[in-house]
Amino acid sequence: MSADGNGTLLEASHVTKTFGGLVAVNDVSFTVPRGAIVSIIGPNGAGKTTFFNMLTGLYKPTTGQVSFEGRNITGKPPHEITHAGIARTFQNIKLFRTMTAVENVQVGMQSRLKSGVVASILHWPTQRREEKMTIDKARELLDFVGLRRHYELSANLPYGDQRRLEIARALGSDPKLLLLDEPTAGMNAQESEELRGLMETLRVERGVSVLLIEHDMRVVMNVSDHITVLDYGEKIAEGKPEEVRTDKSVIEAYLGSQA
Amino acid sequence: MGRRVATALWQNILWIGLSAWVLYYLVQSPTETLGDIKTGFSNGTIWALIALGYTLVYGIIELINFAHGEVFMIGSFVAVSIWAWLGISSRSSTLVIIAGIGGVLVVSMLASGSLNVMIERVAYRPLRNAPKLAPLITAIGMSFILQNVGSLWYGLPQQVPDLIGSQRTLFSLLGVDVVRSDVFAIAVTLPLLFALIFFIGQTRYGKAMRATAQDPDAARLMGINVDRTIALTFLIGGLLAGAAGLIYALYNGTVRFNQGFTAGLIAFTAAVMGGIGNLKGAVAGGLIIGVVQSISDDQYGQQWTEAVVFAILIMIMVFRPEGLFGEEVRPG
Amino acid sequence: MSGAKSGAAALRSGFGSTRDLLPRWAWILIFLALALLFPYVVPEILSGGSGDDLLDASVNTLGYVIMALGLNIVVGFAGLLDLGYVAFYAFGAFVVGWLGSGQFEGVNLDFITDVPSTLPGIHVNFVVIVIVAAAFTGIWGVILGAPTLRLRGDYLAIVTLAFGEIVPRVFENWEYVSNGRQGITPIDRVYFPGVGELNYPIELEGIYYVGLAMVLITLFVNIRMRDSRLGRAWIAVREDEVAAAAMGVNLVRTKLWAYAVGAAFGGFAGAFLGAYRNTVNVDQFEFGFSVFILCMIIVGGMGNVAGVILGAIALSMLDRFVLPQLNDIPDKIGLSFDLTAVNFGIFGFFLLVMMVLRPEGFIPSTRRRLELHSGDEVGDAAADRSAEVAPGEALYEARH
Numbered sequence: 009m010s011a012d013g014n015g016t017l018l019e020a021s022h023v024t025k026t027f028g029g030l031v032a033v034n035d036v037s038f039t040v041p042r043g044a045i046v047s048i049i050g051p052n053g054a055g056k057t058t059f060f061n062m063l064t065g066l067y068k069p070t071t072g073q074v075s076f077e078g079r080n081i082t083g084k085p086p087h088e089i090t091h092a093g094i095a096r097t098f099q100n101i102k103l104f105r106t107m108t109a110v111e112n113v114q115v116g117m118q119s120r121l122k123s124g125v126v127a128s129i130l131h132w133p134t135q136r137r138e139e140k141m142t143i144d145k146a147r148e149l150l151d152f153v154g155l156r157r158h159y160e161l162s163a164n165l166p167y168g169d170q171r172r173l174e175i176a177r178a179l180g181s182d183p184k185l186l187l188l189d190e191p192t193a194g195m196n197a198q199e200s201e202e203l204r205g206l207m208e209t210l211r212v213e214r215g216v217s218v219l220l221i222e223h224d225m226r227v228v229m230n231v232s233d234h235i236t237v238l239d240y241g242e243k244i245a246e247g248k249p250e251e252v253r254t255d256k257s258v259i260e261a262y263l264g265s266q267a
Numbered sequence: 268m269g270r271r272v273a274t275a276l277w278q279n280i281l282w283i284g285l286s287a288w289v290l291y292y293l294v295q296s297p298t299e300t301l302g303d304i305k306t307g308f309s310n311g312t313i314w315a316l317i318a319l320g321y322t323l324v325y326g327i328i329e330l331i332n333f334a335h336g337e338v339f340m341i342g343s344f345v346a347v348s349i350w351a352w353l354g355i356s357s358r359s360s361t362l363v364i365i366a367g368i369g370g371v372l373v374v375s376m377l378a379s380g381s382l383n384v385m386i387e388r389v390a391y392r393p394l395r396n397a398p399k400l401a402p403l404i405t406a407i408g409m410s411f412i413l414q415n416v417g418s419l420w421y422g423l424p425q426q427v428p429d430l431i432g433s434q435r436t437l438f439s440l441l442g443v444d445v446v447r448s449d450v451f452a453i454a455v456t457l458p459l460l461f462a463l464i465f466f467i468g469q470t471r472y473g474k475a476m477r478a479t480a481q482d483p484d485a486a487r488l489m490g491i492n493v494d495r496t497i498a499l500t501f502l503i504g505g506l507l508a509g510a511a512g513l514i515y516a517l518y519n520g521t522v523r524f525n526q527g528f529t530a531g532l533i534a535f536t537a538a539v540m541g542g543i544g545n546l547k548g549a550v551a552g553g554l555i556i557g558v559v560q561s562i563s564d565d566q567y568g569q570q571w572t573e574a575v576v577f578a579i580l581i582m583i584m585v586f587r588p589e590g591l592f593g594e595e596v597r598p599g
Numbered sequence: 600m601s602g603a604k605s606g607a608a609a610l611r612s613g614f615g616s617t618r619d620l621l622p623r624w625a626w627i628l629i630f631l632a633l634a635l636l637f638p639y640v641v642p643e644i645l646s647g648g649s650g651d652d653l654l655d656a657s658v659n660t661l662g663y664v665i666m667a668l669g670l671n672i673v674v675g676f677a678g679l680l681d682l683g684y685v686a687f688y689a690f691g692a693f694v695v696g697w698l699g700s701g702q703f704e705g706v707n708l709d710f711i712t713d714v715p716s717t718l719p720g721i722h723v724n725f726v727v728i729v730i731v732a733a734a735f736t737g738i739w740g741v742i743l744g745a746p747t748l749r750l751r752g753d754y755l756a757i758v759t760l761a762f763g764e765i766v767p768r769v770f771e772n773w774e775y776v777s778n779g780r781q782g783i784t785p786i787d788r789v790y791f792p793g794v795g796e797l798n799y800p801i802e803l804e805g806i807y808y809v810g811l812a813m814v815l816i817t818l819f820v821n822i823r824m825r826d827s828r829l830g831r832a833w834i835a836v837r838e839d840e841v842a843a844a845a846m847g848v849n850l851v852r853t854k855l856w857a858y859a860v861g862a863a864f865g866g867f868a869g870a871f872l873g874a875y876r877n878t879v880n881v882d883q884f885e886f887g888f889s890v891f892i893l894c895m896i897i898v899g900g901m902g903n904v905a906g907v908i909l910g911a912i913a914l915s916m917l918d919r920f921v922l923p924q925l926n927d928i929p930d931k932i933g934l935s936f937d938l939t940a941v942n943f944g945i946f947g948f949f950l951l952v953m954m955v956l957r958p959e960g961f962i963p964s965t966r967r968r969l970e971l972h973s974g975d976e977v978g979d980a981a982a983d984r985s986a987e988v989a990p991g992e993a994l995y996e997a998r999h
Contacts, residue, residue, distance in 0.1 A: 064845060065844075066841065066844075066845070085844065085849075085850075086841075086844035086845050087844050087845075087846075087847050087848055087849045087850070090844075090845060090846060090847035091847055095845075095846075096845055098842065098845075102839050102841065102842035102845075103842070104834065104835050104838040104839060104842065104843075105838065106834070106838060107831075107834060107835075107838070111831060114828075114831055115831050115832070115835045115843065115846050115848065116846045116847070117847075118828065118831075118832060118835075118846055118847040118848050119846075119847030120847075121828045123827065123828055125824070125827075125829055125856065128823055128824060128827035128828065128829060128830075129819075129820050129823045129824060129827075130823075131823055135827070138828075139826075139827070139828075142828075177846065178846075180846070181846065181847050325753075329753075330753065331753040331756075331757060389951070390951060390955075393955050394954065394955065397954075399752040399753060400674075400680055400752075401954045402954075403680065403752075403753060403756055404893075404897060404950055404953075404954045405950065405951045405954045405955065407682075407890055407947070407950060408946070408947040408948065408949070408950030408951035408954070409947065409951060410947065411887075411890070411944055411946055411947025411948075411950070412944045412947040412948055412951070413947075414944070414947075415944025415945075415947065416944065528886070532757075532760070532761065532764070535757060539754075570768075570771070570772055571768075571772060573764065573765075573768060574764075574765050574768045574769060574772075577761035577762075577764055577765050578765065580757070580758065580761050581746055581758055581761055581762070584746065584747070584750055584754060584758050585746040585749075588749075588750070588754065
């Protein structure tokens with residue numbers, strides 16, 4: 009349960025990341041409220057994925073703090089952050105290619121499983137039950153995202169299904185916050201729309217908040233409660249979709265300034 | 268502020284530790300340790316030459332040429348065999364000896380060089396796109412094959428004729444006798460190093476090597492023949508290993524078919540210590556390891572030295588995998 | 600090059616189709632029956648010395664099978680390239696040397712054995728020794744594995760190799776625990792109350808069955824772990840560490856478990872072999888052995904339990920029987936050198952050819968085939984797997 013009662017799920021304050029001489033993310037502050045769908049947009053190279061990576065523990069912020077449900081998670085290793093309730097997908101699909109769809113989702117559930125090594129070896133009834141539960145739950149999640157070929161090798165799945173599988177896998181850890189890194193990349197209009205519907209369902213039916221990096225403006229504008237815009241590692245605008253859409257600096261960042 | 272000092276201390280703990288270790292023995296038995304340092308440097312040239320081979324290859328294809336130690340061993344064997352075949356011994360005339368060494372140096376280098384190129388062609392190139400495990404296994408396989416060839420060539424440790432009168436003192440420095448083989452080692456290594464620096468820095472082949480090491484795809488787009496450049500890198504690595512083989516033969520007095528295994532691991536430690544992919548690091552690492560080895564031989568006995576060097580390797584990997592001159596390889 | 604390509608393709612498909620002739624449980628039963636009846640079948644077929652030879656080779660093979668399965672966890676499942684497995688063999692063997700011989704003459708400890716209580720040294724029952732050896736070696740697996748956690752690929756291999764060199768070196772120079780170059784001998788005979796002492800090397804059936812029991816235990820543990828949460832974590836770590844960590848896999852714990860279990864099996868088998876050979880000597884522990892075991896899992900098919908076992912049997916028998924036979928060949932074709940010296944060179948050549956033509960081994964897991972031939976036809980891998988689709992499940996979703 010969260011220590012702070014004001015409905016903020018995730019808070020990043022003054023987060024900066026430098027690699028040697030390069031400043032990838034510069035003093036970005038950012039919150040995700042409970043039950044919200046929030047987007048980060050910006051031109052390529054703006055530092056969005058780097059920011060994500062700091063939220064999920066892949067990178068350690070050079071300065072700044074990240075807290076989740078009131079607890080400080082700055083610089084914690086990825087598996088701890090997943091355990092705390094944040095899950096993610098990747099921009100370049102990182103499925104476990106030689107595992108089936110079900111197995112991929114089962115791995116996603118790692119942090120929630122309790123069976124120890126001895127229990128696994130001896131195949132105790134508790135472990136047996138837990139294993140069965142993982143399979144059932146994996147298949148349920150796969151159905152939820154609309155993936156029918158449960159026992160297909162993930163490498164053999166078509167692109168759209170692979171993206172769906174990544175989401176199902178991330179959902180395996182029962183996250184409170186789902187980070188999606190360009191989930192509609194390579195999808196057609198219909199698939200993007202389905203994904204948008206999926207995010208809404210997640211919010212409504214499962215109480216999962218979503219933080220999205222996205223380039224597809226239609227999806228972003230339709231689904232987001234709130235949008236943050238990054239450019240060259242800095243926050244240049246934020247607000248409701250209508251506000252951001254008409255913000256001058258945002259237009260400039262994307263189209264280049266008209267002298 | 269204290270935190271920065273602490274991190275800096277931790278990151279450099281290896282050098283601090285090593286320097287303290289050397290200093291300790293320097294203070295405890297100065298002449299002996301100075302002698303060790305001298306021997307260490309001479310030995311170190313051998314390790315430096317072999318380490319350069321590792322580092323060049325790793326720099327360009329990110330692969331440890333596991334068979335490189337054997338390439339070095341074959342260089343030694345070629346030298347010894349030719350001297351035996353030509354009947355050159357310590358009793359031959361100075362002219363014959365000089366020609367014998369000079370000529371055989373070239374032949375050894377070429378033999379090792381071409382062997383290295385062949386290894387790349389047969390064991391590594393077909394597996395360029397395979398997971399890293401595959402070429403490592405073929406390299407081990409190659410190493411085994413070559414060791415076997417070596418054991419069929421000279422099954423027992425083979426004496427090397429003392430062509431340069433290696434133990435004759437030439438001069439004394441700080442109470443330490445500098446013998447002929449020390450000077451010989453430096454005399455062969457320095458020109459090779461200069462040639463290497465010139466080649467890599469100034470010729471277009473060297474530039475091609477550096478470009479391919481940085482970004483093979485971009486290099487290809489620039490019109491560089493990546494396959495040939497890689498082969499060239501192996502050639503150079505092999506040439507240096509061959510030279511090391513000859514120096515080793517004369518310096519050590521004996522050659523054996525499994526000398527490559529230990530030498531390979533020691534030289535690899537040197538390459539890692541200096542920062543894998545970094546040329547001056549390989550040389551520095553070679554010299555440092557040479558000194559460590561000599562001191563350890565004297566103070567702990569030869570049977571422990573291998574363990575000492577490997578312990579250092581492990582510590583480098585744990586505390587500072589990027590070595591002396593390498594870039595930070597840690598994630599985020 | 601096209602000739603080699605189609606030859607390789609033929610190799611690839613050959614074994615796959617043989618496997619499909621019978622359902623899995625049938626194969627298991629067949630092999631189990633063969634294994635159980637083996638010591639009794641052998642004297643029927645081979646008389647006298649050669650029968651004993653084969654049995655002796657088989658007992659050794661059982662030890663190697665356990666080690667191959669152990670290394671398979673580290674390399675095959677978790678993807679950690681360990682070139683220093685011989686160190687774990689050494690640990691296990693020395694444990695039996697310490698707890699089952701007269702090595703520590705100052706002590707006088709006796710536990711469920713039938714050695715006279717006046718005999719100096721520590722003498723503990725074999726079953727206890729083997730468990731202690733597994734635990735002890737498992738702990739060392741964690742100790743030696745811990746420094747390697749952040750290393751990848753080549754670096755990891757070299758460091759494990761270095762450990763594989765250091766451990767025997769330390770044993771060699773530490774006379775008190777290893778008796779130096781002379782080694783520890785004799786080792787107590789394996790003893791079970793009620794059965795008595797096993798009479799190897801004269802009668803090999805008893806020790807063979809002990810070995811077989813140990814193999815079955817190893818297999819059981821192996822398969823249980825593979826099909827568990829930890830097993831999935833291992834494969835995930837091997838495939839993609841970053842993704843695995845993001846999915847909640849604790850990388851450090853997962854890798855250390857792989858080392859611990861893999862090492863434990865090494866010690867388990869090491870104690871067995873030490874007892875069987877009646878002597879523990881540092882000369883038994885060389886880098887070549889690490890490669891030998893690694894070969895077994897490469898040849899058999901990394902990650903695939905059945906393949907690893909077959910690979911272990913094949914290579915062990917090859918090393919024992921075929922390679923020495925090759926000695927005759929030079930004579931027959933008029934050359935005069937001795938091929939026994941070329942054993943490891945031939946291994947090396949074999950490795951080379953194997954990796955270039957069929958790196959996934961002869962009986963690969965579908966995974967492995969997929970990993971190593973991602974450029975080639977993936978179709979057969981998919982066809983393989985589709986047989987395992989749950990009943991009632993649509994195989995192909997007609998959407999795209």
